[in-house]
Amino acid sequence: MIVKLLSGDLPRSTVLAVILGLVFIALAFAPFLFPGVRSVDTAARICVFIVLVASYDLMLGYGGIVSFAHTMFFGMGAYGVALSSTNMGRGWDAMLTGSLTGALAAAALAFLIGLFSLRVRAIFFAMITLAVASAVAVLVSQLSSITGGEDGLTYLIPRELTPAFRFGDSFLGANLNGRLLAYYLVFSGALLLFLILLRVVNSPFGRVLQAIRENDFRAEAVGFRVVAYRTGATCISAAVAALAGSLYAIWLRYVGPDTVLSFDIMIDILLMVVIGGMGTMYGAVIGATLLVLAQNYLQGIMGTASRAVEGLPILPDLLDPDRWLLWLGVLFVLSIYFFPTGVVGRLRMQR
Amino acid sequence: MSRVLLETRDLTVRFGGHVAVDSVSCAFRSGELTAIVGPNGAGKTTYFNLISGQIPAASGRVALDGRDITRASVSQRTALGIGRAFQLTNLFPNLSVLENVRLVMQARSKTGFRLLTMAASLHDLTEQAEAVLARVRLLDRAGQTVSALSHGDQRKLEVALLIALDPLVYMFDEPTAGMSVDEAPVVLDLIADLKAQTDRTILLVEHKMDVIRSLADRIIVLHNGALAADGPPAEVMASAVVQEAYMGKDLADV
Numbered sequence: 001m002i003v004k005l006l007s008g009d010l011p012r013s014t015v016l017a018v019i020l021g022l023v024f025i026a027l028a029f030a031p032f033l034f035p036g037v038r039s040v041d042t043a044a045r046i047c048v049f050i051v052l053v054a055s056y057d058l059m060l061g062y063g064g065i066v067s068f069a070h071t072m073f074f075g076m077g078a079y080g081v082a083l084s085s086t087n088m089g090r091g092w093d094a095m096l097t098g099s100l101t102g103a104l105a106a107a108a109l110a111f112l113i114g115l116f117s118l119r120v121r122a123i124f125f126a127m128i129t130l131a132v133a134s135a136v137a138v139l140v141s142q143l144s145s146i147t148g149g150e151d152g153l154t155y156l157i158p159r160e161l162t163p164a165f166r167f168g169d170s171f172l173g174a175n176l177n178g179r180l181l182a183y184y185l186v187f188s189g190a191l192l193l194f195l196i197l198l199r200v201v202n203s204p205f206g207r208v209l210q211a212i213r214e215n216d217f218r219a220e221a222v223g224f225r226v227v228a229y230r231t232g233a234t235c236i237s238a239a240v241a242a243l244a245g246s247l248y249a250i251w252l253r254y255v256g257p258d259t260v261l262s263f264d265i266m267i268d269i270l271l272m273v274v275i276g277g278m279g280t281m282y283g284a285v286i287g288a289t290l291l292v293l294a295q296n297y298l299q300g301i302m303g304t305a306s307r308a309v310e311g312l313p314i315l316p317d318l319l320d321p322d323r324w325l326l327w328l329g330v331l332f333v334l335s336i337y338f339f340p341t342g343v344v345g346r347l348r349m350q351r
Numbered sequence: 352m353s354r355v356l357l358e359t360r361d362l363t364v365r366f367g368g369h370v371a372v373d374s375v376s377c378a379f380r381s382g383e384l385t386a387i388v389g390p391n392g393a394g395k396t397t398y399f400n401l402i403s404g405q406i407p408a409a410s411g412r413v414a415l416d417g418r419d420i421t422r423a424s425v426s427q428r429t430a431l432g433i434g435r436a437f438q439l440t441n442l443f444p445n446l447s448v449l450e451n452v453r454l455v456m457q458a459r460s461k462t463g464f465r466l467l468t469m470a471a472s473l474h475d476l477t478e479q480a481e482a483v484l485a486r487v488r489l490l491d492r493a494g495q496t497v498s499a500l501s502h503g504d505q506r507k508l509e510v511a512l513l514i515a516l517d518p519l520v521y522m523f524d525e526p527t528a529g530m531s532v533d534e535a536p537v538v539l540d541l542i543a544d545l546k547a548q549t550d551r552t553i554l555l556v557e558h559k560m561d562v563i564r565s566l567a568d569r570i571i572v573l574h575n576g577a578l579a580a581d582g583p584p585a586e587v588m589a590s591a592v593v594q595e596a597y598m599g600k601d602l603a604d605v
Contacts, residue, residue: 008471199469204462207470211454214443221403221441222512223429223458232464 005195007202011282013347020282023289027187031180035173038296041251044183046292047190048248053272054197054284055240061279062201063233064213066122069129070269072136073110073238075261077102077245079140082153082255090156099246103239110238114231137261152256161185161250186247193240198281200236209233213279268295275335277342286343294331299324353380355417356552357433357520362401362411371397373576374411379520384546384553386563386584388593389573395556396438398573399524402554403435404428416519429458434518436509438525438556442497448508449493452480455515480515487511487541503534510541521545521553527562535559542566560588 003010011017026033030043052074059065080102081095088094109132117128140147147153159165165178174180200206208229212219220226249255268291276287299321306319317323339346361374372394379385387395400406402413404425412421420428429435443451456476457463471477484490487507492500497508506526513521523542527535539562546553546566557563563570563584570587572580580592587593 007469196467200466202469202471203467204457204465204470204473207450207454207457208463210446211443214445215441218437218441218443219454220425221405221429221435221437222455222516223426224463225424225426229463236466 049288051244069133073106073241074245077242078249078260081249085155106238106242277344386567394576432519434516
């Protein structure tokens with residue numbers, strides 16, 4: 001059963017299996033294990049980013065395609081939900097329409113970009129995606145009558161997903177309200193999308209992508225239309241990224257250029273994929289969990305550490321919470337140095 | 352009755368001012384193994400590239416089984432029946448030996464765009480791939496990563512990918528290049544087996560004259576991109592043209 005759900009692609013490392021199991025349990029029971037607005041919010045972000053990073057891994061790790069437009073696809077899904085909820089009014093139908101429209105639009109745009117630029121060299125495709133992504137980001141912030149511009153959009157989602165909807169007092173420390181339901185919508189959506197991606201990379205299609213990544217010249221010579229497969233991978237990846245964006249928009253009830261379109265998110269995705277391990281899918285889980293946790297809690301931990309060493313020379317300054325980005329950078333450099341194939345690659349090697 | 356499977360007519364390509372392949376017209380018939388010889392730089396590999404589509408022809412035509420494929424892409428030509436093995440080993444290095452062959456089976460069965468089936472569940476493809484590996488005596492290496500194979504085994508796998516394609520035209524570009532004297536016969540035996548078992552046409556670029564003598568039904572000689580000789584091995588090898596070409600003298604003096 002589990003083997004089937006994971007498409008026969010098992011972690012292939014005991015340590016990795018244990019870590020993945022822990023992450024799964026932590027996310028599945030997050031509202032009960034870690035009650036509190038901030039921790040549940042972190043858990044939801046982890047879910048969304050796992051899907052986002054996994055969809056990027058389909059392109060980069062399996063297809064060998066470098067794209068800088070992944071945030072744009074993510075944003076298209078998020079704005080899809082935001083715009084439909086604003087224009088169609090609050091409701092499940094608006095949410096669903098927005099998600100599907102966003103995903104379709106993302107896939108269509110990916111198809112266009114792919115058709116025009118995947119024929120030529122990889123670097124050209126990367127540049128095109130960068131240009132298109134920048135153009136879209138500018139467009140979104142300029143068309144303020146539609147998109148709310150820099151301020152973004154705030155909208156209503158179905159009442160059943162908001163804190164105002166209560167269906168019990170509390171259970172194991174969690175408030176039984178719509179927010180809990182919203183979390184489980186995000187969690188189950190993310191889980192489903194991740195399992196689908198895992199299936200795709202283990203399908204005949206996924207094998208062809210790996211062959212193309214390994215040797216596109218020979219893949220063409222054994223009869224695969226390389227451009228078609230690359231374009232297909234880009235479209236699937238874009239659609240899933242958009243759906244991740246929709247989940248994020250449902251969770252946040254707000255979208256803006258900074259939260260769903262900024263280039264910082266693109267860099268985060270790249271870091272997560274590389275830290276976790278490219279071409280493994282499970283790397284997305286590890287990378288997203290590690291980085292989101294670090295972004296949310298490193299400052300706090302450093303604050304505590306800084307106070308603990310108060311009075312000692314230099315150390316308190318080094319551990320000052322304001323220096324958290326420095327330490328994140330150090331952690332990144334170290335992880336690349338020690339795990340060039342990512343955490344997952346490293347763990348699988350140790351068998 | 353043998354029929355023409357592959358034909359090139361006035362096939363020409365230039366690189367800058369240099370004519371790499373100079374209006375070569377030649378027909379290759381079923382059940383025939385043709386060796387293509389000529390000194391380095393004679394245009395043998397370029398001629399191959401024009402046939403399999405890696406390089407577009409400047410002028411002239413390529414026809415496969417009566418069908419014009421001059422404008423077809425590499426993958427289209429492969430689908431129609433051109434099978435090409437490469438001079439430098441050209442495989443999927445980080446995939447397993449079995450997966451390399453399975454991919455070819457998959458390309459032929461057109462299952463590549465199935466997104467939600469598990470690749471491992473296509474048992475018939477796996478079985479076909481294993482049968483091919485058994486034929487080239489690589490079955491015991493099936494689970495190994497290609498990059499971990501010896502050079503000789505990699506060359507065998509090149510042959511296996513071609514057998515898996517089951518093309519109308521088999522094209523081998525120096526299949527024994529870089530192999531030791533002990534290893535080379537294994538690959539040549541595979542090609543001899545193939546020749547015995549197929550009514551397709553086989554094209555073989557090779558330098559080793561003893562290999563050619565034992566395998567080829569026919570030899571064509573390329574010199575400076577042009578067809579210099581064409582005929583049965585004994586005749587061509589005895590001719591002054593081949594002697595001169597391999598001695599490095601200019602044909603114009605002959």
